[in-house]
Amino acid sequence: MDVYVVGAGMTKFGKHPDRDAVDLAVEAVNEAIRDAGVDRRRIQAAYCGHVYGGMVLGQKVLARTGLAGIPLANVENACSSGATAIREGYLAIRAGEYDVVLAFGVEHLTTRFRGALTPGEEDLEGALGLTMPAVYAMRAVRHMTEFGTTREELAYVSVKNKRNASLNPYAQFQNPVTVEDVLNSRPIADPLRLLDCCPVSDGAAAVVLASERVVGELGRSRAVRLAAASLRTGTVEVGLPSMAFEPLTRATAQDAYERAGVGPEDVDFAEVHDCFSIAEVLRVEGLGLYPVGEYPKRAARGEADIGGRLPINPSGGLLGKGHPLGATGVAQVVELVRQLRGEAGPRQIEGARVGLAHCRGGKAAGVEGAACTVLIATR
Amino acid sequence: MSEVERVSESYVPFRPGLLRFEGGRGVLVGGRCRSCGAVYFPAPEVCARCQGQDLEGVDLSGRGTVYTYTVVRQSTPEFRTPYVLVYVDLPEGVRVLGQLVGCEPEAVRVGMPVEVVFEEVARDPQGRPVVGWRFHPATEA
Ligand SMILES: [Zn+2]
Numbered sequence: 001m002d003v004y005v006v007g008a009g010m011t012k013f014g015k016h017p018d019r020d021a022v023d024l025a026v027e028a029v030n031e032a033i034r035d036a037g038v039d040r041r042r043i044q045a046a047y048c049g050h051v052y053g054g055m056v057l058g059q060k061v062l063a064r065t066g067l068a069g070i071p072l073a074n075v076e077n078a079c080s081s082g083a084t085a086i087r088e089g090y091l092a093i094r095a096g097e098y099d100v101v102l103a104f105g106v107e108h109l110t111t112r113f114r115g116a117l118t119p120g121e122e123d124l125e126g127a128l129g130l131t132m133p134a135v136y137a138m139r140a141v142r143h144m145t146e147f148g149t150t151r152e153e154l155a156y157v158s159v160k161n162k163r164n165a166s167l168n169p170y171a172q173f174q175n176p177v178t179v180e181d182v183l184n185s186r187p188i189a190d191p192l193r194l195l196d197c198c199p200v201s202d203g204a205a206a207v208v209l210a211s212e213r214v215v216g217e218l219g220r221s222r223a224v225r226l227a228a229a230s231l232r233t234g235t236v237e238v239g240l241p242s243m244a245f246e247p248l249t250r251a252t253a254q255d256a257y258e259r260a261g262v263g264p265e266d267v268d269f270a271e272v273h274d275c276f277s278i279a280e281v282l283r284v285e286g287l288g289l290y291p292v293g294e295y296p297k298r299a300a301r302g303e304a305d306i307g308g309r310l311p312i313n314p315s316g317g318l319l320g321k322g323h324p325l326g327a328t329g330v331a332q333v334v335e336l337v338r339q340l341r342g343e344a345g346p347r348q349i350e351g352a353r354v355g356l357a358h359c360r361g362g363k364a365a366g367v368e369g370a371a372c373t374v375l376i377a378t379r
Numbered sequence: 380m381s382e383v384e385r386v387s388e389s390y391v392p393f394r395p396g397l398l399r400f401e402g403g404r405g406v407l408v409g410g411r412c413r414s415c416g417a418v419y420f421p422a423p424e425v426c427a428r429c430q431g432q433d434l435e436g437v438d439l440s441g442r443g444t445v446y447t448y449t450v451v452r453q454s455t456p457e458f459r460t461p462y463v464l465v466y467v468d469l470p471e472g473v474r475v476l477g478q479l480v481g482c483e484p485e486a487v488r489v490g491m492p493v494e495v496v497f498e499e500v501a502r503d504p505q506g507r508p509v510v511g512w513r514f515h516p517a518t519e520a
Pocket of ligand 1: 413415416417428429
C-alpha cells in the first residue's frame, strides 16, 4: 500500500512575537489542505508533532480548522517530533486504516527559550553542564582530530545553508554570510560560534498524506510518493565509540534505503538535521551520502551546493531556514515536495527524483542520540 | 581531617549511587554486567549488550585521558561561564563527562591525562554541600 504526500504547507520560519503556536499551525494546516485540493471532510485522522506546546496543542488546531472530532495524537520525539508525526500517518495508511491523514508540526520557541538548549536538568549530563552546543562542539573537536577537518571548512556549511535560505522566502535568514562572518561571530562552545548554531525559531508546517486509492482520484501530477519513513532510537553505548560518526543515523538510513528500494547513490538531494555546522557533517556521513571524514572538504569545494554533485539542505536547513523543533521534520518534507514537483523556484535542483529527509533529536546520558528519522520521497 | 573526610560526613551526593567515600577517598561507582563483563557509568537496570539483568557495582579508576573537550561560553543560568567540559576515557572502558578545573581552558588537549576530584558543586535546599566529581590535570604518578 503506497503512501503519497498530496499537499504541503508551512509558515515563514522566524520570530513571530504577535502570534502563538496554534495560530501558526492553523495557517500551515490550511495551506496544506488547499495545496492538496482535498475536501477537508475527507481527512480521517491527524498527528501533531511538538515539544514545548503544552497539553493537547493538536486538538486546539483541529478546533479552528473544521477538523474537530477526528482522532488525533500529539507526538513528542524532540527534534524528530514532526517527522515522527508524519511516520504515524504513513503507518496508519499503510495498515489500511485510513485513506487521508493530516500530519503537522509546530513550535513557538522564542517564548520558551533564549540561548542554549540542554538535555534537560533531570538528565545526568545536563546537570553536569552539558548543553546541546557543547555536545556538538566536542564532536567537532573529534572530527577535526580524526580527519583533519578545519574550522573554515565547518564554517562553509553555515555559509552554504544561509545562502540557500536567502533563496527561500519561508526561511528565517534572508541574507548570506561569509566564512569570516562565521569565524568572527560570538563564541558559544569552542570551537563553535553563533553562526555555527541554528537560530531559535517559531513556525509550523503541515502535509496531507493519501493512499494509492485517493491519489488516483485526486490526480498524480503533483503527488510525491513517500517511499520510506523510518524511526530508530539510539542504543546504549558500550565501550568507547567514536563521537565523530553516528551509528544511529547509519542504522535509520539503512532501514529507510531497504524499504524504499534505493541506495545513497540514488539520492538527488537531502534535507538533513544541521542544528550545528558540524551536525550536517555527521548526518551526511552517517547517511552514506559522502564518504566518512570527507564531507567538510568536499562541501567546501562546492559539491553540496545547489547545482553541485549532491546538494545538501537546499531549503537552507536548520542553520538558514530556522528550527522550530516540532515543525522542522515536517518542513523538510515540504521542501522534498517542492523540489520533486519542480516548484522550488531559484533553488530548484534540476531533475530531482529522489529526496531524503533526516532528523534526529534529544540526548539522554549513555545513549548516542534519542530519536532519529529518515524519510525518502520519490517522484 | 582531610577535606574529603570533612565533606563526606555531611555531604549530599550529586547523584546517589554514582559516587561513594571510603577511607577518606572518593570513588566513582559504575556497573559491570556479571554475564558479559560490559562496564557502564551510570549502570542501566538491564545490560544493553547481552540483556543480562545481573549487574554489580564496580569502582572506577580515578585517572583517565581526555577524549574530547569544549569551553562552554554560553549556558543556562545555573552555570557560571566559561567552564570546560571533558569526556574522559577511563581504563575500565567507560567514558565519563565532567567539568575540568585546575588549568587554563586554553591548555586542555585531546589525550591529556586527568584525575577525578570530588568537590562541592552546589548547595541543596537545606544548605548542605552537594558533592560531585570534576576532573583535574593529573599530577605526576
Ligand atoms: Zn551483559
